Amino acid sequence: MPEPILEIKDLSVYFYTYAGVVKAIEKVSFDVYRGETLALVGETGCGKSVTSRAITKLIESPGKIVSGQVIYHRNDGSTIDLLKLNEEEIREIRGNEIAYIFQDPHSSLDPLYTIGYQIAESMEVHGRIKNIKEGIPKVISILREVLLPDPERRVKNYPHELSGGMKQRVVIGTGIANNPKILIADEPTTALDVTVQAQILELLNELKRKYNATVILITHNLGVVAETAQRVIVMYAGKVAEIGTVEQIFKNPLHPYTKGLLKAVPNPMIKVERLEAIPGTVPNLITPPGGCRFHPRCPFAKEICRKKVPELKEIEDGHFVACHLY
Ligand code: SF4
Numbered sequence: 170m171p172e173p174i175l176e177i178k179d180l181s182v183y184f185y186t187y188a189g190v191v192k193a194i195e196k197v198s199f200d201v202y203r204g205e206t207l208a209l210v211g212e213t214g215c216g217k218s219v220t221s222r223a224i225t226k227l228i229e230s231p232g233k234i235v236s237g238q239v240i241y242h243r244n245d246g247s248t249i250d251l252l253k254l255n256e257e258e259i260r261e262i263r264g265n266e267i268a269y270i271f272q273d274p275h276s277s278l279d280p281l282y283t284i285g286y287q288i289a290e291s292m293e294v295h296g297r298i299k300n301i302k303e304g305i306p307k308v309i310s311i312l313r314e315v316l317l318p319d320p321e322r323r324v325k326n327y328p329h330e331l332s333g334g335m336k337q338r339v340v341i342g343t344g345i346a347n348n349p350k351i352l353i354a355d356e357p358t359t360a361l362d363v364t365v366q367a368q369i370l371e372l373l374n375e376l377k378r379k380y381n382a383t384v385i386l387i388t389h390n391l392g393v394v395a396e397t398a399q400r401v402i403v404m405y406a407g408k409v410a411e412i413g414t415v416e417q418i419f420k421n422p423l424h425p426y427t428k429g430l431l432k433a434v435p436n437p438m439i440k441v442e443r444l445e446a447i448p449g450t451v452p453n454l455i456t457p458p459g460g461c462r463f464h465p466r467c468p469f470a471k472e473i474c475r476k477k478v479p480e481l482k483e484i485e486d487g488h489f490v491a492c493h494l495y
Contacts, residue, residue, distance in 0.1 A: 171202040171203070171205070172202065172203045172242070173200040173201060173202055173203070173240075173242060174201055174202065174203040174204075174241070174242050174350065174351060174383050175200065175201040175224065175239060175240065175241055175242070175351065175383075176200050176201075176238070176239075176240040176242075177197060177198055177199050177200070177201070177220070177224070177237070177238075177239050177240075178198050178237055178238040178239075178240070179196045179197070179198055179236055179237045179238070180194060180196070180197045180198070180220065180223055180234070180236070180237030180238075180239065181194060181195045181196055181197070181234070181235045181236045181237055182194045182216075182219050182220075182223050182228055182232055182233065182234050182235065183232070183233055183235050184231050184232045184233075185231040185232075185233065186231055186455075188455060189455035189456070190455060191454045191455055192407055192454050192455075192457060193216050193219045193232070193407055193454060194216040194219050194220050194223070194404075194407040194408075195407050195408060196236075196237075196408070197216070197220055197237070197404075197407070197408065197409055198409065198481070199402055199409060199412055201351070201383060201385060202383070202400070203242075203383055204381060204382075204383055205383060205384075205398075205399045205400055206374075206377060206383075206384040206385075206386055206397055206398045206399055206400075207383075207384070207385050207386070207398060207399070207400050207401070207402065208386045208387075208388060208393075208394040208397070208398035208400070208401045208402070208415075209221065209385065209386070209387045209388075209402050209404060210388060210389060210391065210394055210401060210402070210403055210404070210430070211389070211403060211404035211405055211410075211430075212389065212405075212430075212451055213389065213451070214406075214451050214454070215404040215405055215406060215407065215451070216404050216406070216407040216408075217387045217404050218355055218356075218387055219232070219407075220404070221269075221353050221355055221385055221387050223237075223239070223252075224239050224251065224267065224353065224385075225251060225259055225262060225263040225267050225269075226251065226252060226254070226256075226259050227263070227269075234252060237252060238250050238252060239251040239252050241262070241266075241267075243266075243350075244350065261295070264291060264294070264295065264347060264349075265295040265347045265349065266347075266349055266350050266351065267349055267350065267351040267352075267353065268343075268344040268345070268347065268349035268351070268352055268353070269344065269352075269353045269354075269355065270337075270340055270341055270344045270352065270353070270354040270355065270357045271340070271355050271357075272355050272356035272357065272359050274328075274333060274336035274337040274339070274340045275328070275333070275336065277336075277340045277343075278328040278336060278339065278340065279328070280327065280328050280329060281327075282327070283324065283325050283326060283327055284312075284323065284324065284326055284327070284328060284331070284339045285305055285308045285309075285324035285325060286301060287339075287343060288308045288311060288312075288339070288342055288343050288346050289301040289304035289305060289307075289308050291343050291346050291347065292304055292307065292308075292346050292347060295347045297346070297347055305324060307346075308324055308342075308346075309321055309324050311342045311345065311346055312324060312338075312339070312342055314342070314345070314376070314379075315338040315339070315341050315342040315345070315372060315376075316338065316368075316372060317335060317338045317339065317342070318335075323335070333361050333362075333365070334361055334362075334365035334368065334369065337357065337358075337361060337365075337369055338369070338372070341357075341369070341372065341373065341376070345376055345380060345382075348380060349380075349382060350382060350383060351382065351383045351384075351385065352373075352376075352377070352382050352383070352384045352385070353384075353385045353387070354373060354384060354385070354386050354387065355387040356387055356388055356389070357369060357370075357373065357386075358370060358390075358393065359388075359390075366393075370393060370396060370397055373386075373397070374397060384397075386398055391419075391430065391431065391434050392434070394415065395415060395419060398415055399414065399415060400412070400413065400414050400415065400487075401413060401414070401415055401418045403418065403424060403426065403427045403430065405424075405426045405462060405463050406451060406452050406454060406457055406458075406462040406463070407454055407457070407462070408462055408491065409481060409489075409491060410424045410426050410427060410463070410490070410491055410492070411423055411424040411426075411427045411488075411489065411490045411491070412481070412487075412488070412489040412490075413487060413488040413489070414487060414488070417485070417487070417488045419431065421488075423484060423488070423490040423492065423494075423495060424463075424490050424491070424492050425463065425467045425468065425469050425492065425494075426447070426463050426466075426467070429445070429447035429466075430447070432445040433445060433446055433447060447466060448466055449465055449466035450466075452465065458475075459475060459476065460473070460474050460475045460476045460477050460478060460479075461474045461475075461477075461478065461479050461491075461492070461493065469494055471493065473493050474493055477493070479491045479492050479493050482495055
């Protein structure tokens with residue numbers, strides 16, 4: 170039985186906007202297993218980034234975590250509900266035990282400071298080094314680990330002096346600087362060109378192995394999922410639609426939305442004649458459809474789908490789906 174490092178239970182996040190309350194994620198539950206790479210996939214606006222940010226309470230106003238638990242199992246066997254921690258306590262965990270790599274390296278780095286200063290500062294904040302000057306040799310070795318060329322010289326560079334791929338390596342370096350147990354990578358390759366994307370994914374895989382970390386990878390790219398993850402969570406309109414291993418999801422998708430996603434992109438495991446788009450658009454989450462949120466777009470929708478929210482059910486070992494067809 171795989172051992173969970175995180176148990177996310179009934180997590181709901183709402184955004185209180187002038188237009189109304191956006192129910193960005195509602196009663197989202199899943200486990201993250203120690204040492205795995207878990208991919209969160211779905212269209213833009215499905216709630217994958219909000220879910221990953223809510224894990225360490227990184228939700229800013231007008232957003233609010235309205236319910237749920239995030240149980241973190243520490244290496245020493247103790248557990249804590251991260252959502253119960255105050256701001257100071259969660260800051261200790263964030264960037265230290267649980268680190269983020271965000272999509273856009275340009276906005277993750279401060280243009281006013283050298284990259285060496287920024288990585289050293291993140292280590293100083295968490296007490297890994299005494300002061301920034303003394304930490305620079307450690308920063309250089311981190312830059313070497315993330316394969317930044319000429320790290321002794323680059324450590325003195327400002328972000329604008331680096332290419333997009335180099336900046337993302339620096340952001341990853343900041344992420345691993347404190348030896349985190351969980352690395353949350355939110356679309357880490359989206360802003361990069363295709364060759365650099367492959368290098369960054371390879372680097373993430375390598376660092377995960379080296380540090381024995383758990384990775385949560387947020388992506389809309391199923392090719393990235395097939396290459397990088399062991400398990401997948403498919404989200405739709407703020408709810409979990411399906412959970413399974415990469416093989417279960419790619420070879421035997423159950424949820425009509427997952428099937429639609431796979432038909433809409435080139436699938437490395439299945440040969441298809443023609444790619445098909447999922448009809449319709451993602452619903453407005455101020456007034457989401459009742460029952461199954463996918464019913465207005467689902468070719469298999471029945472009467473019950475409009476009325477009753479489908480529960481997540483385990484159909485085969487480790488393969489869960491929220492759909493009335495099962
Ligand atoms: Fe389609 Fe109904 Fe299943 Fe929703 S519950 S995915 S509408 S069949």
